[in-house]
Amino acid sequence: MARPRLDHNEQREKIARAACDVILEVGLENARLAEIGTRAGVTTGAVQHYFRSKEDLLFFAKNHAYDLLMDKSRAMPEEGAGAERLFFIIHRHLPTSGERIKASRLLEAFRGRAIGNATLLRSQHKRDRIFLDMLHHEIERLKDMGLTHADLDAEKAALGLNAMLDGLGCIVMASPGAFKSVDLVAIVEDYVSGAFGVPRPVVEAAPMPKRRKGA
Numbered sequence: 001m002a003r004p005r006l007d008h009n010e011q012r013e014k015i016a017r018a019a020c021d022v023i024l025e026v027g028l029e030n031a032r033l034a035e036i037g038t039r040a041g042v043t044t045g046a047v048q049h050y051f052r053s054k055e056d057l058l059f060f061a062k063n064h065a066y067d068l069l070m071d072k073s074r075a076m077p078e079e080g081a082g083a084e085r086l087f088f089i090i091h092r093h094l095p096t097s098g099e100r101i102k103a104s105r106l107l108e109a110f111r112g113r114a115i116g117n118a119t120l121l122r123s124q125h126k127r128d129r130i131f132l133d134m135l136h137h138e139i140e141r142l143k144d145m146g147l148t149h150a151d152l153d154a155e156k157a158a159l160g161l162n163a164m165l166d167g168l169g170c171i172v173m174a175s176p177g178a179f180k181s182v183d184l185v186a187i188v189e190d191y192v193s194g195a196f197g198v199p200r201p202v203v204e205a206a207p208m209p210k211r212r213k214g215a
Contacts, residue, residue, distance in 0.1 A: 017040075059123070065103050070127075082142075082145075090189075135158035139157050148198055160195070161191075
């Protein structure tokens with residue numbers, strides 16, 4: 001039975017995923033359309049059909065990786081007591097899983113490529129601004145609830161928190177496996193609690209095991 005054909009957007013995303021895999025293995029500069037096509041299960045001609053150039057493909061692949069990361073943050077609960085929503089976003093962006101470490105490596109590779117390229121810098125700034133605005137909104141919400149220091153500058157707090165998350169991503173990217181996920185979470189939670197005055201989210205205790213009869 002013939003495989004169902006993917007539509008235009010699905011095929012572009014499939015090729016973008018393959019491009020991300022190739023970039024993580026051989027680096028941004030060494031990624032070749034032929035290898036990307038092979039990884040995606042299509043010909044080089046098919047890759048060129050869906051993307052006008054290698055630059056177009058790499059640009060789409062970077063945005064695809066970034067948007068997948070952002071989608072995890074957008075999945076935060078609509079309502080949350082205290083700082084649950086903010087900590088949800090933080091946990092989704094910390095490099096505490098293989099998938100997030102891969103995303104950090106990809107984004108750093110593309111940021112390096114953007115240096116000296118005004119178009120790429122503008123595009124990356126626009127996407128970075130989305131995450132900053134998300135952090136700013138949540139910190140402002142907590143300030144309105146009286147859960148932060150009264151004189152906290154929410155915009156600067158969001159910028160500082162974003163820088164910390166990016167910095168941890170770079171450190172973990174350079175030394176994979178050297179840091180425990182629980183320690184990374186504790187570092188950021190300590191920072192947010194101390195610098196912002198935000199209380200940690202309440203963690204429910206695990207239920208006590210039932211005692212067996214006669215024990």
